[in-house]
Amino acid sequence: MKKLLSLLAALTLGSTGTLSVVGCGPNNMNDNAQMQTYRWTEMQASKTRFTSEKLTPKIDYSNKTAFIENYDIWDSWALLTNDGSVAVIDGYMFWFALSKPLDGSVASKIMFFYSKTGSNWVSGGYALAENLIAGTEEWSGSAMYDEQSATINLFYTVSNYTFGANWNQRIALAKMKLVLSEGKPSFEKPYYHAIIADADGDLYQTHDDAEAEKYDKQKWAFRDPFYFKDPKTNKEYLLFEGNTGKLTGKENERLSEYTGGFKDYSEDYDFERSNHANSAIGIADLDLVQNKVTLLNPLWASNLVSDETERPAMIYNAEFNRYYLFTTTHGYYNMNLAAELNKKDSLHGFTAKNSLFQAMTPINGDGLILYSNAEKDEDDQWNADYSYAWGVLKDNKESNCLLTLAFSNFSSQGNDSELKKLRGAAPTLGLKIDDDKIVLDFELLPAQVVR
Template sequence: MLARKSFLKKAKVLTLSILAITLSVPGMNSVEAEDTDSPVNWTREQVDQIELDDSNTIPYTNIKELEKMTPDYHIWDSWPLTDRNGNVTEVNGWKVLFTLSAPSDVLPGKVHDIAKIQYFVSRDGKDWELGGELFPEEDSLGSREWAGSAMMDEDEGKIYAFYTATGRKGEENLTYEQRLAMSVGDVVADKNGVHFENWDEHSIILEPDGEDYQSYEQAMENGYSGYAFRDPQWFKDTKTGKEYILFEGNSGGRVSERTCENEDVPEGSEHFNGNIGIAEVVDGDFSDLKVHSPLLEANCVNDELERPHIIVKDDKYYLFTDTHINKYAPGIEGPEGLYGFVSDTLFGGYEPLNGSGLVLANPPENPYQAYSWLVLPDLKVIAFAQFGDLNGMDINEIGHKDPEFQFEHWGGTMAPTLEIGIDGDRTEFKKELPQGWIK
């Protein structure tokens, strides 16, 4: 793992802003991070235990046979509307599913450059109708909208929508700066569907400061091998009633400041510094966040721990995340998959599920068929269909193929829903359910 010089300081500050602005301003609100427990590091030795078998390998999916959610848009990362207890909820009998989207004539490799959040509604959780864009045009911050979460307070009739504001509005050239943003709006439902209106002015609620969480400036100074400060996931701890925002980040500092404790690891491993962060919502006020040290780090192991989320089951905390094949450090390997960790407490003590952390993986013959798995409270798992039947081709080669090839092998829709079982520190794949099904 990394020898973290400044990473475990007791006084750490993440910049907060409750103003809907796109530039940091001197004097904005800030909070001090708390070290409740030292972060747990996912180790290379644990990753080396990964083995694919019937308990963790999902069935083959023929991407070409999947039904498109809508012919007009690609969709990928998705999340349902939940209530304030974290359960999937309904609005006047309608379920709501939010997705990242881009027009269907855009090449798959370009969708993240223009991503917008759209939403779908369904009476039965199987057949989905497009509702439209979540936010009015030009309201959101950043040059595009990346993944987040959405919670509805039924007593207020309000939706709390969290998302990643990527880049800066109006930027001439696309950047990959990422900040956590939110807005609150009214929820209106009738026999025709669900609508969202009267949005508050959008605000940036969290930015990294370079201590526990790497800043964009640090990533750029490092020669930019990767950067993450995204995927705000609202979470309520049902044991305490406290609310939190989980997010994906990278351990702070410059590459020149890092070393791996094990001197035998291959050169370049110090560039891999993914982590999972957490901030407490103080008294339900999202402009007042108490930022904590990371729940988990993958220093010298993995560079992206995406879409982190927690399920509380049997008085244990199950922390899940997604990662790609090509995000592992030199000398270790892991599949495109859903990974998980378990602890008796929210802060500290996380151990990898199944010894290695692997919960679900794509089949070896179709290693990129699905991604962005999200475990729901009933242990159903949703994801989107990514790329299929590449016949051994690396995913990085797809962008060099002609558009016809790219569209032919791209899913851009919901994948079959899965179900897992959990027993202590073990999980198993149970069954496959209809595409995009949410009970």
């Protein structure tokens, strides 16, 4: 299988959407690029404080049973409308998640679940019966229901193994219709299914360029597409995780705009690793009529600070006239600029006033929304309260509240039964917005998308 997958890396992908690039380097802005990339600097990251009120709550396993026995379920997202609200179709809500059988007999694929309550999900099976490209895996994304055309737009990551430090990754779109048969929802075969975006090299580092660094701790990504429609302009965008390219933050450079003037490095600071860190939140114009994606300069980047910033999400709040950007990161991909920054897995947020492309500031002053202690402690014992991969969505009850979807590493049969090492949904957490501050506020059932 690995030989097959490595061969696939060199194959032409065949049918694709239209990809174009509009962007520039830091000193060559043009009208289309619209903005300078916001930098999460070393100075800003050094101010991160992991205080107790931001620690995710202990998990109540009496309410956390396995979604599917003998299947790991992890990164997840709800089907939303184009305004970011949870979609309801014929009384049903839908939840997507990455899945894989414990025996490894099937590669990672996206499953879908349905419910009339927004919790107590029923499995509908795989969202896509056939892989777009044979031998590839399906990784995280987002889903948007277009009410006018009654179309489900599933944005996701197509990934294949290459025998290198990182899997190759591209962004795909599947357009499909929902059908109801005897009260059971299912998806028709996509009437459009193609790769719509790939790293270009100039704005976003390519897989080949990353591998050419020959760095044993190299981390590279072009994945996790998130649909966002700006309510102030009605323009549609895709956000995604990537790495800065040759013109937007070439790897292995130390610039003052990345350090922010920080100089207080620890004696054991790994400058080589820091120099290779270039994770970014990318953004692209999206045209769903032509299935066209136009890459823009990265919206946000963490050169020298972090080499992985996953699952971006963007939400607009009208009361505060603010755009809120969220991303999750594993501590071991962060530099030790602040106490525990390289040990805690965390959800970070940044906000812009008035416009999506205005300068951002870290939410809560330091950018930290919430965090979880490591998967294992110093004695190599599993942490049953660990959760990760927080996806953020609007709350249906209060405009100034948000919900998070995440996974944890254990499941149970309910009550006081023994825990099983089986990944499934963690409790949904509620966040409260107060202008440029966001705090943990309440807790719901696992994978609960409405209340």
